[in-house]
Amino acid sequence: MESETPQSTTTQPQQQPSPEVTLRFLAAPTDVLMAGAMGVHGGRVLEWIDKAAYACAVAWSQSYCVTAYVGHIHFTRPIPSGHIVEVRSRIAYTGRSSMHIVNEVLSADPREGKFTRACDCLVIFVAMDEDRKPKQIPAYEPKTDEEIRVRDAALSRVQLRKAIEEEMLRQSYTDDSTAPELTTRFLAKPTDVNWGGNVHGGTAMQWIDEAATACTMQWSGERTAAVYAGGIRFYRPVHIGDLVEVNARMIRTDARTMSVMIHLRAGDPRQGRETLPVAIHASFAYVSVDLDGNPLAARKFTPVTNEDKRLEQHATKLRELRSTYEPQPLVKPMADTFQLTS
Known part of the structure; x- marks a missing residue:
């Protein structure tokens, strides 16, 4: 009887996972929030960022x-419908289970193919095991000078993030207010969830932007656009069938901008909306714009109640914190546009 020839048992080295992901697609008319708007609304851009960062994580x-x-997201310009959009996400730093991911959003008129940056930001994801507990992940080790610079920039934001979160958690929100506010309520649908069965973080941020946009439009009587978003903290997941309540309250105005605090609460509707826990807390800033997209002077909000005055000081404090810590830029300034390649 012939003997079998043993098969090779050479172990192939495990390939290192990629630390970056790039998504490219066309901005569609359905990405624009309202008729006549100059570009894609901030909530949809945040959704794109979340999806690219999720894929990277x-x-x-x-x-x-x-x-x-x-x-710390500054929306520097609108993205018109029909533009080619490129969302770049890359690991900057890893903890035991967390990934700090730097994201850039660029776009170009496909007839010209010249990309310019629209915004950039830092997103933190946490890896979960099968029991939905934080899971240890491979450590990311930067090698090039640029990778080290990006890691250091991400680390420069750690203390700022903690200070902002502590300042936001110290505040309370009651009915003792005359501030402009708006609340939306609805049920989370199956089409809102990701592969883990929870609502996409990007979808939730889109809900937040829509409520805050409606609040600022109601106050200003004009179209409004998000120019800044920061301190978006996720406390708990939102599930299919949850009653979702998004409350947007204006807390400060200056010459042009309107500062808005948003709380997204969610839970089982059978338990009543009075006890819905906070799932997400966020801070946004908006400007009113004319038909050509030019910023307008903000209608002034004057705080009346003690709570309104305290929250106005809270908005000022958040601005001061961002100036005090002076985090390093996540991305280098673009010297010029760059040409579309295949």
């Missing part, structure tokens, strides 16, 4: 991940 950790924090 999952590729690195090889597991399901959840959004923990999104911070």
Whole structure:
């Protein structure tokens, strides 16, 4: 009887997961929030960022991940419908289970193919095991000078993020207010969830932007656009069938901007909306714009109650914190546009 020839048992080296992901697609007419708007609304841009960062986090950790924090986003220009959009996400720093991911959003008229940056930000994801507990992940080790610079920039924001979160958690919100506010309520649908069965972080941020946009439009009597978003903290997941309540309250105005605090609460509707726990807390700033997209002077809000006055000081404090810590820029300034390639 012939003997079997043994098969090779050479072990192939495990390939290092990629620390970056790039998504490219066309901005569609359905990405614009209202007729006549100059470009895609901020909530949809945040959704794109969350999806790209999620793909980057999952590729690195090889597991399901959840959004923990999104911070310090300046929307520098609108993205018109029909533009080619490029969302770049890359790992900057890893903890035991967390991934700090730098994201850039660029766009170009496809007839010209010249990309310019629209915004950038830092997103933190946490890897989860099968029991939905934080899971240890591979450590990311930067090698090039640029990778080290990006890591240091991400680390420079740690203390700022903690200070902002502590300041936001110290505040309370009651009915003792005359501030402009708006609340939306609805049920989370199956089409809102990700592969883990929870609502997409990007979808939730889109809900937040829509409520805050409606609040600022109601106050100003004009179209409004988000120019800044920060301190977006995710406390708990939102599930299919949850009653979702998004409350947007204006807390400060200056010459042009309107500062808005948003709380997203969610839970089982059978338990009543009075006890809905906070799932997400966020801070946004908006400007009114004319038909050509030019910023207008903000209608002034004057705080009346003690709570309104305290929250106005809270908005001022958040601005001071961002000036005090002076975090390093996450991305280098673009010297010029760059040409579309295949």
